[in-house]
Amino acid sequence: MSQLERVAVAEVGRHEGRRVRVEGWLHRVRLLGELAFLVVQDYSGSVQAVWEKPNGGLSGSPLESAVSLVGVVRAEKRAPSGYEVVVEEFKVIAAADPNLPFEVAKPVVDAGLDLVLDHRPLSLRNTAVAAAFRVQATVGRVFRSFLESRGFTEVHTPKIVAAGAEGGAALFPVDYFGRRAYLAQSPQFYKQMLVGAGLERVFEVAAAYRAEEHDTSRHTNEFISLDLEMGFIASEEDVMRLEEEFLAALAAELERRHAADFVLLKAELPKLPGGAGTAAGTFPRLTMAQAHEVLKKEFGKASPSGNLAPEGERLLAQWALCEAGSDFVFITRWPAASRPPYAYRDPEKPELTKSFDLIFRGTEITTGGQRIHEAAALEASLASAGLDPADFAFYTEIFRYGMPPHGGLAIGLERLTAKLLGLGNIREATLFPRDRSRLVP
Template sequence: MERIYVKELKKHCEQEVTVQGWVHRIHDLGRIKFITLRDKTGLVQLVLEGELEENLRLEAAVTVKGVCRENEKATGGYEIQVTSLQIVGKANYEVLPFPVNKEESVHLETKLDHRTISLRPAKVRAPFVIQQAIVEAFRSYLSTRHFSEIHTPKILAAGTEGGSEMFTVSYFDTRAFLAQSPQFYKQMMVGAGFERVFEIGHAYRAELHNTWRHLNEYVSLDFEMGFIESEHDIMNMEEGFMKMLIPYLQEHCSEELDMLGAVLPTVRDIPRMPLAEAQQVLLEEYGKPSPPGNLDAEGESLLAEYIMKKYDSEFVFITKYPTAKRPVYTMPYEDDPSVTRSFDLLFRGLEITTGGQRIHDYHHLMDNMKKFNLDPTEFSFYTESFRYGMPPHGGLAIGLERITMKLCGLSNIREATLLPRDLKRLTP
């Protein structure tokens, strides 16, 4: 008999059904027993008469046959009058590390230590349902706009962002690095004739930060597009994505958003503010000085407040970062080479995107490498591409866990990561 998911039970009222899942709750009234079964899609009450199997403990995996009946008092409005219950996955614990069937204050680190158990409540899995929808929306948005999905190597011979903060790998008899981003490769693939590419893949940062917003391994939503006019084409593309994403999530994840109490933002045209102006605003409005060529976490948060007040937007593009603070491939402005055609997107006070236009002229790139004290011969695999007609191009990277965290209203990025890797954590 085909297995029925709990969410589909309403189509099977008064029928014999098979359901499968985990024992969420046991309520023994003597002659009659109520068991709550939890599957991927929801909870349902099972009604049993007679003795329970001795091994039937909380969180055991079971296969249950019975008749589906309407019961307006039961969770979801249906219950199952059980005719057979079989334990297919035994519970072998002495005590559960923490309860699954009630919300209890458990330290995040303990939850991360016992991920198989901590993810079982639907509410803890909800951010990942939303995360999957974000990824689907990203792919769908770009695929319908002539972008090709690519897969590029994560083991590199040389760094992309200057070479610091990289993990090293022993690659046979040589030393290699884990990719901080697919930057060089997505540019090369634009030049290789794909013109517009995107990649959803892991990126690695050997940063010594251990904060609520840092991971050492994360998923990067990258795109890169050729034949652009300026960095504004890239911002327009991201703005368009955000305008598509929010209704998409509303449509596909309303239940999960409700579970989390998450409120989606309204996306109108996103204000674009040069960094110097943002720093000025922070100083004038909040007396808050900023580090040179950047905003700090407190500044981002205060600026979010200001932008909300002034523009009624939870998003803001910060533009024109100084040349000295951006990587070697970043396009400087022609009329003021001290600033670049780059931007960050801040959402609810957190940087979720870095992007910009890149240098596409061979000689310009070679000169810039020298200015940055980089040895061009080390990057010849990359610079060579610029000899063969590289069109003006640019792109961006969105941190998947960061956008998930902010959309879900989570307070720690690890809650938007199935199995986080940080300074202290390499397991599970």
């Protein structure tokens, strides 16, 4: 077989009139008289190839086999990319078992989510299934590059920890050389410590663990948390403004790079109040008190408790879309009782915190806020949450050495990806989900 350098299928059009080698998976075969039309997929996309008189040369190559072919590139209007490869040589690199658990080359895989997840690698050969992970990689890339452009430093904090960061969430125990340790439910303490350490603006993209036995379409027990924390803020507004600017940058990049993925999944780009492509607009903001008013006045829903139920989040999203043309709405000034002990209290109404959630299309995708920066106040708050401040000395120590006002936020990567693409279950945006019943693959 010719020793030509391999060309990525997305680059085939640049080689019109020349002989190229293409390698990938045999995704479709259509026979038309003495012609075989093939679709070959690789990491960069897919390309049509036409084989004149294959004479049974395809008989040992079931769909999804890994193949290599050599041929000349020609322009062909009817081919999806505008080019096709006229096959001269064809070789099977690794034949696929013809009995696939489901058909891969369909617009939508005709299999339930459990079957898809049981055969996750094969499912990703489907372009629509894989689209979520191409988009997810872009979300991570924009998060990092946006923050780097603002002077943030990427950090890596330990996931094996001695104590949990949040009050409520349950922890997974780890046997650490005979000692009991836990999997970190968030990098909260560490990212605050690193603000105080003088790095001042830090971010982390890493796994977080919640041992809660929930069984919903928007929770898993291991997920990727996009975390940031920054010092010398005037208030939580600085953090919210930063998130608006990140999401505007993300929307622009999704439009630029992933328009085809959004069409494929029949999904819509996020609606920003300023409109796409413009400078970051200001998302609508409601205090919790105002949110409850809106729910009562506009939707006739009275919810006496402090928290918003999933239904409340959906209705407030509906309100924000009508009132401000925004898929996003901030809910601010949460009651201290429903926030962790490090949340900064509103000096004028100490029962409220300077914290926020961001709701996107009816689901909370971010929790953030300003944090307590005075050591004594933090220790008192830990104690009144029933925790022993001595257990948290590793965290509070730096607060005695010049801790500035600071704040930050966390975004669940899979949940954001799912909401961006209109996927009904967070597991569709998780390569290998971990939940109560799923530990394999």
